[in-house]
Amino acid sequence: MAAHAFDGVFACLLASMLIVPVGALVRAARGVRAYRASMRLAPLGLLTALTCGLAAAQDQGAAEGQALLARMIDAQRKVEQMTADYVQYRSSPLTKKPLTSKGTLAFRRAPGCVVFRVTEPRASVIRLDTAHYEVWHPDKARLERFVLPSDEMPRLLFDALAPTTTSLEKGFVVESCTAVADAATRREITLVPTGVKTKRVAAKITITLDTEGPRLCAFGYRDPRGGDVRVELNELKLTEKADDKLFALDVPKETKVTVQQIPLPKEPATKEEAGASEPTKASPPKAGGKQ
Amino acid sequence: MQLEVEIEGDALSGTFIGVLVARAAPPAVRFQLLPDFGTAILDVVATPSEVTGTWHGDAAAQTWRGGDDDPPLSPLLLFGITLLEQHAAITRERVRGSERGPPHKLHLRGCFPATEVVAEVKGNDVAAREIRRGYVTWRACTHGDRGTVDAPGFALRARVIEREAANDLDAGVFRLSPVR
Numbered sequence: 297m298a299a300h301a302f303d304g305v306f307a308c309l310l311a312s313m314l315i316v317p318v319g320a321l322v323r324a325a326r327g328v329r330a331y332r333a334s335m336r337l338a339p340l341g342l343l344t345a346l347t348c349g350l351a352a353a354q355d356q357g358a359a360e361g362q363a364l365l366a367r368m369i370d371a372q373r374k375v376e377q378m379t380a381d382y383v384q385y386r387s388s389p390l391t392k393k394p395l396t397s398k399g400t401l402a403f404r405r406a407p408g409c410v411v412f413r414v415t416e417p418r419a420s421v422i423r424l425d426t427a428h429y430e431v432w433h434p435d436k437a438r439l440e441r442f443v444l445p446s447d448e449m450p451r452l453l454f455d456a457l458a459p460t461t462t463s464l465e466k467g468f469v470v471e472s473c474t475a476v477a478d479a480a481t482r483r484e485i486t487l488v489p490t491g492v493k494t495k496r497v498a499a500k501i502t503i504t505l506d507t508e509g510p511r512l513c514a515f516g517y518r519d520p521r522g523g524d525v526r527v528e529l530n531e532l533k534l535t536e537k538a539d540d541k542l543f544a545l546d547v548p549k550e551t552k553v554t555v556q557q558i559p560l561p562k563e564p565a566t567k568e569e570a571g572a573s574e575p576t577k578a579s580p581p582k583a584g585g586k587q
Numbered sequence: 588m589q590l591e592v593e594i595e596g597d598a599l600s601g602t603f604i605g606v607l608v609a610r611a612a613p614p615a616v617r618f619q620l621l622p623d624f625g626t627a628i629l630d631v632v633a634t635p636s637e638v639t640g641t642w643h644g645d646a647a648a649q650t651w652r653g654g655d656d657d658p659p660l661s662p663l664l665l666f667g668i669t670l671l672e673q674h675a676a677i678t679r680e681r682v683r684g685s686e687r688g689p690p691h692k693l694h695l696r697g698c699f700p701a702t703e704v705v706a707e708v709k710g711n712d713v714a715a716r717e718i719r720r721g722y723v724t725w726r727a728c729t730h731g732d733r734g735t736v737d738a739p740g741f742a743l744r745a746r747v748i749e750r751e752a753a754n755d756l757d758a759g760v761f762r763l764s765p766v767r
Contacts, residue, residue: 337687365590369625370604384622384624385625386625388619388621388627389640389757389759389764390606390607390608390617390619390760391589392751393623395604395606396591410764412623412624414623417748418591420602420623420685422623422624424624429622429624430624431601431602431622433602436602438602439598440601440602442601449625455661496644496646497644499767518764519625519626519627520644520646520767521626521627521630521641521763521764521765521766521767522625522764522767523627524626524765525624554600554601555746556599556600556601557644561643561644563645578650
């Protein structure tokens with residue numbers, strides 16, 4: 297891969313160097329004015345060289361990312377369950393520092409389910425399967441169950457936690473693979489969804505791997521309006537058999553359960569509307585009643 | 588400002604993290620509501636000329652400008668108007684009348700068009716606001732770091748978790764980010 301990158305840079309540098317000799321020939325034939333015009337092309341040639349070099353480096357990064365993911369998929373082929381300590385960082389243009397929460401996480405490959413047991417800043421249990429997003433607040437004796445309009449969001453999360461060759465080939469393009477600062481063996485791989493429905497949920501997802509393994513260190517996504525979520529993992533444990541008890545919410549009888557249907561996201565009618573500058577007659581979504 | 592927000596409503600119920608930035612002059616607020624996991628499910632920007640927002644990941648923003656062709660009242664507009672009123676100054680031009688109390692009441696022209704406000708004043712603070720727009724009236728109260736909003740089919744309880752002065756706010760924070 298390194299050789300390919302070099303080939304690209306070399307070819308582009310060669311092209312830029314050729315422009316000057318060609319300019320010299322033109323000077324001999326057509327005079328100083330033509331020479332000056334040809335010299336203006338020299339920076340363009342250098343720019344082309346740099347751009348081609350960058351593109352080649354990006355291709356190389358994407359290839360490294362694909363290779364790393366392929367190795368991780370192969371290493372985790374038999375893994376059915378993943379548990380870890382986690383820290384969630386959420387950025388917002390409204391806050392100077394990210395919103396942080398932490399706890400433990402359990403992921404089951406099939407049937408797909410992830411449970412976050414949040415310890416900070418407030419105790420809660422979040423459970424996500426392909427049809428529901430549930431949040432249990434034990435201190436408030438309250439369970440909020442949201443019925444998802446589609447499985448795009450959970451599938452995206454499951455693909456970030458345990459990608460498969462099929463899910464990657466069908467649903468994503470590897471955009472880049474970059475070294476993580478202060479962590480020589482870590483790489484952050486950025487994947488861009490190819491499906492229209494998935495793009496409504498996330499503009500891109502990131503998977504951070506330790507190349508020794510390779511082992512998942514973090515995952516995250518960026519929503520279409522630029523909001524970022526990053527979840528860092530520690531004490532990662534992989535097992536070949538899932539413990540279903542980890543994925544059940546053992547909610548006391550006195551817990552108040554509310555059920556709501558999340559409506560399908562609306563599409564913008566115009567480009568201006570996407571930027572929130574045009575009025576719309578859309579009525580507010582109506583959610584389901586409470587149980 | 589970060590808040591813990593509990594909502595009981597026909598359109599939305601649950602416990603969320605709220606993030607708010609507010610500017611007194613010219614008045615502007617932006618508010619995001621985040622679930623325990625993931626990015627904001629509600630994002631609203633309000634100024635005296637426009638309330639605009641999205642929720643549940645809608646790529647389409649809804650916008651109200653106070654005209655006859657506005658969309659119907661929604662929780663987005665309710666959030667926008669309420670927060671705008673809570674952070675805008677009560678200027679002499681806005682006062683239409685007063686009632687001696689207790690509580691002492693000021694009848695105000697709303698910050699947002701076609702909105703009227705009755706503010707209950709305690710000392711130098713407004714303890715409660717009754718906000719009316721069309722046929723809908725709702726009440727927003729503030730008690731120290733806690734606040735409530737009660738509207739037909741919608742009840743909110745909020746508690747401030749963290750507050751910080753933001754003197755170096757980028758004006759862009761009062762615009763919804765475009766869909767990429």
